[in-house]
Amino acid sequence: QKEVEQNSGPLSVPEGAIASLNCTYSDRGSQSFFWYRQYSGKSPELIMFIYSNGDKEDGRFTAQLNKASQYVSLLIRDSQPSDSATYLCAVDGGGADGLTFGKGTHLIIQP
Amino acid sequence: EPEVTQTPSHQVTQMGQEVILRCVPISNHLYFYWYRQILGQKVEFLVSFYNNEISEKSEIFDDQFSVERPDGSNFTLKIRSTKLEDSAMYFCASSEGTHSNQPQHFGDGTRLSIL
Numbered sequence: 001q002k003e004v005e006q007n008s009g010p011l012s013v014p015e016g017a018i019a020s021l022n023c024t025y026s027d028r029g030s031q032s033f034f035w036y037r038q039y040s041g042k043s044p045e046l047i048m049f050i051y052s053n054g055d056k057e058d059g060r061f062t063a064q065l066n067k068a069s070q071y072v073s074l075l076i077r078d079s080q081p082s083d084s085a086t087y088l089c090a091v092d093g094g095g096a097d098g099l100t101f102g103k104g105t106h107l108i109i110q111p
Numbered sequence: 112e113p114e115v116t117q118t119p120s121h122q123v124t125q126m127g128q129e130v131i132l133r134c135v136p137i138s139n140h141l142y143f144y145w146y147r148q149i150l151g152q153k154v155e156f157l158v159s160f161y162n163n164e165i166s167e168k169s170e171i172f173d174d175q176f177s178v179e180r181p182d183g184s185n186f187t188l189k190i191r192s193t194k195l196e197d198s199a200m201y202f203c204a205s206s207e208g209t210h211s212n213q214p215q216h217f218g219d220g221t222r223l224s225i226l
Binding site for chain 1 (some may be wrong): 125142144146152154155156157158159161166168169180189200202209211212214215216217218
Protein backbone atom coordinates (compact mmCIF):
# COMPACT_ATOMS: atom_id res chain seq x y z
CA GLN A 1 0.00 0.00 0.00
CA LYS A 2 1.56 3.27 -1.12
CA GLU A 3 1.35 6.02 1.48
CA VAL A 4 1.96 9.74 1.27
CA GLU A 5 2.14 11.58 4.57
CA GLN A 6 1.67 15.27 5.22
CA ASN A 7 1.13 17.30 8.35
CA SER A 8 -2.50 18.39 8.11
CA GLY A 9 -1.84 21.72 9.86
CA PRO A 10 -3.08 24.35 9.92
CA LEU A 11 0.26 25.96 9.22
CA SER A 12 0.08 29.67 9.91
CA VAL A 13 2.67 31.95 8.26
CA PRO A 14 2.85 35.75 8.28
CA GLU A 15 2.46 37.55 4.98
CA GLY A 16 5.81 38.00 3.24
CA ALA A 17 7.49 35.12 5.05
CA ILE A 18 8.55 31.73 3.66
CA ALA A 19 6.07 28.86 3.98
CA SER A 20 7.62 25.39 4.14
CA LEU A 21 5.47 22.36 3.39
CA ASN A 22 6.71 18.80 3.79
CA CYS A 23 5.75 15.37 2.51
CA THR A 24 7.10 11.85 2.90
CA TYR A 25 6.26 8.82 0.80
CA SER A 26 6.55 5.11 1.35
CA ASP A 27 7.22 3.62 -2.10
CA ARG A 28 10.89 3.80 -3.08
CA GLY A 29 9.90 3.10 -6.68
CA SER A 30 8.04 6.40 -6.95
CA GLN A 31 9.26 8.41 -9.90
CA SER A 32 7.47 11.75 -10.05
CA PHE A 33 6.30 14.12 -7.37
CA PHE A 34 3.71 16.83 -7.59
CA TRP A 35 2.38 19.69 -5.54
CA TYR A 36 -1.22 20.70 -6.09
CA ARG A 37 -3.06 23.59 -4.47
CA GLN A 38 -6.70 23.08 -3.55
CA TYR A 39 -8.97 25.88 -2.44
CA SER A 40 -11.99 24.84 -0.39
CA GLY A 41 -14.61 23.19 -2.60
CA LYS A 42 -12.41 23.44 -5.69
CA SER A 43 -10.31 21.03 -7.72
CA PRO A 44 -6.57 20.41 -7.34
CA GLU A 45 -4.49 22.90 -9.30
CA LEU A 46 -0.98 21.91 -10.32
CA ILE A 47 1.71 24.10 -8.76
CA MET A 48 4.92 22.21 -9.47
CA PHE A 49 6.35 18.82 -10.32
CA ILE A 50 9.81 17.37 -9.75
CA TYR A 51 11.42 14.05 -10.58
CA SER A 52 15.14 14.59 -10.02
CA ASN A 53 16.89 14.94 -6.69
CA GLY A 54 17.58 18.53 -5.71
CA ASP A 55 15.73 21.79 -6.09
CA LYS A 56 13.44 23.10 -8.78
CA GLU A 57 12.39 26.73 -8.77
CA ASP A 58 9.41 28.40 -10.47
CA GLY A 59 8.75 31.99 -9.47
CA ARG A 60 8.00 32.13 -5.76
CA PHE A 61 7.84 28.34 -5.49
CA THR A 62 10.69 25.89 -4.93
CA ALA A 63 10.22 22.13 -4.85
CA GLN A 64 12.86 20.00 -3.17
CA LEU A 65 13.28 16.24 -3.60
CA ASN A 66 15.42 13.82 -1.61
CA LYS A 67 14.80 10.29 -2.85
CA ALA A 68 17.19 8.72 -0.34
CA SER A 69 15.11 10.14 2.50
CA GLN A 70 11.83 9.73 0.57
CA TYR A 71 11.06 13.35 1.25
CA VAL A 72 9.56 16.13 -0.85
CA SER A 73 9.04 19.74 0.18
CA LEU A 74 7.57 22.93 -1.20
CA LEU A 75 8.79 26.38 -0.27
CA ILE A 76 6.67 29.44 -0.96
CA ARG A 77 8.59 32.70 -0.76
CA ASP A 78 7.00 36.09 -0.10
CA SER A 79 3.78 34.39 1.00
CA GLN A 80 0.56 36.17 0.04
CA PRO A 81 -2.92 35.85 1.57
CA SER A 82 -4.03 34.34 -1.76
CA ASP A 83 -1.65 31.44 -1.07
CA SER A 84 -3.94 30.35 1.76
CA ALA A 85 -5.20 26.92 0.67
CA THR A 86 -4.65 23.23 1.19
CA TYR A 87 -1.48 21.95 -0.49
CA LEU A 88 -1.59 18.38 -1.71
CA CYS A 89 1.51 16.29 -2.24
CA ALA A 90 1.04 13.59 -4.88
CA VAL A 91 3.31 10.78 -5.98
CA ASP A 92 3.38 8.87 -9.26
CA GLY A 93 4.76 5.38 -9.59
CA GLY A 94 5.18 5.66 -13.33
CA GLY A 95 3.23 4.33 -16.29
CA ALA A 96 -0.49 5.02 -16.20
CA ASP A 97 -0.70 4.56 -12.46
CA GLY A 98 -2.90 7.03 -10.74
CA LEU A 99 -1.44 9.56 -8.39
CA THR A 100 -1.31 8.76 -4.69
CA PHE A 101 -2.22 11.84 -2.72
CA GLY A 102 -1.51 12.90 0.82
CA LYS A 103 -4.27 14.39 2.94
CA GLY A 104 -2.87 17.86 2.39
CA THR A 105 -1.53 20.66 4.56
CA HIS A 106 -3.85 23.56 5.30
CA LEU A 107 -1.80 26.75 4.92
CA ILE A 108 -2.98 30.07 6.32
CA ILE A 109 -1.14 33.27 5.38
CA GLN A 110 -1.84 35.93 7.97
CA PRO A 111 -1.97 39.53 6.64
CA GLU B 112 -5.11 27.90 -21.54
CA PRO B 113 -6.76 24.56 -22.42
CA GLU B 114 -8.61 22.93 -19.57
CA VAL B 115 -10.47 19.78 -18.60
CA THR B 116 -14.23 20.38 -18.44
CA GLN B 117 -16.71 18.35 -16.42
CA THR B 118 -20.49 18.22 -16.41
CA PRO B 119 -22.65 18.50 -14.48
CA SER B 120 -21.11 20.52 -11.68
CA HIS B 121 -23.59 19.04 -9.22
CA GLN B 122 -25.63 15.84 -9.52
CA VAL B 123 -28.27 14.76 -7.03
CA THR B 124 -29.50 11.18 -7.38
CA GLN B 125 -31.64 8.74 -5.43
CA MET B 126 -29.86 5.73 -3.98
CA GLY B 127 -29.99 2.79 -6.35
CA GLN B 128 -30.10 4.92 -9.48
CA GLU B 129 -27.43 5.06 -12.17
CA VAL B 130 -25.41 8.20 -12.83
CA ILE B 131 -23.11 9.21 -15.66
CA LEU B 132 -20.47 11.84 -15.08
CA ARG B 133 -19.00 13.48 -18.14
CA CYS B 134 -15.59 14.92 -18.91
CA VAL B 135 -13.95 16.53 -21.90
CA PRO B 136 -10.18 16.10 -21.53
CA ILE B 137 -7.64 18.54 -22.96
CA SER B 138 -7.64 17.93 -26.71
CA ASN B 139 -4.07 16.68 -27.27
CA HIS B 140 -4.00 14.56 -24.13
CA LEU B 141 -3.97 10.78 -24.45
CA TYR B 142 -4.35 9.56 -20.88
CA PHE B 143 -7.51 10.08 -18.86
CA TYR B 144 -8.21 9.52 -15.20
CA TRP B 145 -11.00 9.58 -12.65
CA TYR B 146 -10.49 10.40 -8.99
CA ARG B 147 -12.89 10.94 -6.14
CA GLN B 148 -12.68 12.95 -2.94
CA ILE B 149 -15.08 12.24 -0.12
CA LEU B 150 -15.73 15.36 1.95
CA GLY B 151 -12.82 16.02 4.30
CA GLN B 152 -10.75 13.15 2.94
CA LYS B 153 -7.91 12.80 0.48
CA VAL B 154 -8.15 12.54 -3.27
CA GLU B 155 -8.31 8.87 -4.31
CA PHE B 156 -7.46 7.34 -7.68
CA LEU B 157 -10.19 5.33 -9.36
CA VAL B 158 -9.10 4.46 -12.88
CA SER B 159 -6.84 5.42 -15.78
CA PHE B 160 -7.71 5.01 -19.45
CA TYR B 161 -5.58 4.94 -22.59
CA ASN B 162 -6.14 3.86 -26.16
CA ASN B 163 -9.78 3.03 -25.46
CA GLU B 164 -9.12 0.68 -22.61
CA ILE B 165 -8.52 0.73 -18.88
CA SER B 166 -4.83 0.94 -18.00
CA GLU B 167 -4.98 0.76 -14.24
CA LYS B 168 -7.72 0.69 -11.63
CA SER B 169 -7.83 0.87 -7.86
CA GLU B 170 -9.63 -1.36 -5.41
CA ILE B 171 -12.39 1.24 -5.25
CA PHE B 172 -13.19 0.74 -8.94
CA ASP B 173 -15.32 -2.37 -8.64
CA ASP B 174 -18.07 -3.75 -10.88
CA GLN B 175 -20.33 -0.85 -9.91
CA PHE B 176 -18.15 1.48 -11.98
CA SER B 177 -17.39 1.67 -15.68
CA VAL B 178 -15.68 4.14 -18.00
CA GLU B 179 -16.13 4.84 -21.63
CA ARG B 180 -14.93 7.14 -24.36
CA PRO B 181 -18.07 7.21 -26.50
CA ASP B 182 -16.68 9.64 -29.08
CA GLY B 183 -13.54 11.59 -29.85
CA SER B 184 -13.96 14.11 -27.08
CA ASN B 185 -15.98 12.77 -24.13
CA PHE B 186 -14.83 10.50 -21.33
CA THR B 187 -17.51 9.21 -18.99
CA LEU B 188 -17.74 7.53 -15.60
CA LYS B 189 -20.86 5.46 -14.97
CA ILE B 190 -21.87 4.41 -11.50
CA ARG B 191 -24.55 1.74 -11.40
CA SER B 192 -26.91 1.29 -8.45
CA THR B 193 -25.51 4.19 -6.45
CA LYS B 194 -25.00 3.94 -2.69
CA LEU B 195 -24.95 6.62 -0.02
CA GLU B 196 -21.19 6.22 0.31
CA ASP B 197 -20.73 7.18 -3.35
CA SER B 198 -21.42 10.78 -2.37
CA ALA B 199 -18.21 12.66 -3.15
CA MET B 200 -16.50 15.05 -5.55
CA TYR B 201 -15.46 13.25 -8.70
CA PHE B 202 -12.55 14.71 -10.62
CA CYS B 203 -11.53 13.92 -14.16
CA ALA B 204 -7.90 14.49 -15.14
CA SER B 205 -5.88 14.13 -18.30
CA SER B 206 -2.25 14.11 -19.33
CA GLU B 207 -0.26 14.14 -22.58
CA GLY B 208 1.58 11.01 -21.58
CA THR B 209 3.04 9.22 -18.61
CA HIS B 210 6.51 10.68 -18.65
CA SER B 211 7.62 12.40 -15.49
CA ASN B 212 7.23 15.84 -17.04
CA GLN B 213 3.70 15.25 -18.33
CA PRO B 214 1.60 16.00 -15.27
CA GLN B 215 -2.10 15.41 -14.86
CA HIS B 216 -4.45 18.37 -15.08
CA PHE B 217 -7.74 18.26 -13.22
CA GLY B 218 -11.22 19.45 -14.12
CA ASP B 219 -13.41 21.42 -11.73
CA GLY B 220 -15.19 18.27 -10.58
CA THR B 221 -18.73 17.00 -10.23
CA ARG B 222 -20.25 17.00 -6.78
CA LEU B 223 -22.35 13.81 -6.52
CA SER B 224 -24.96 13.70 -3.78
CA ILE B 225 -26.79 10.42 -3.18
CA LEU B 226 -30.04 10.72 -1.25
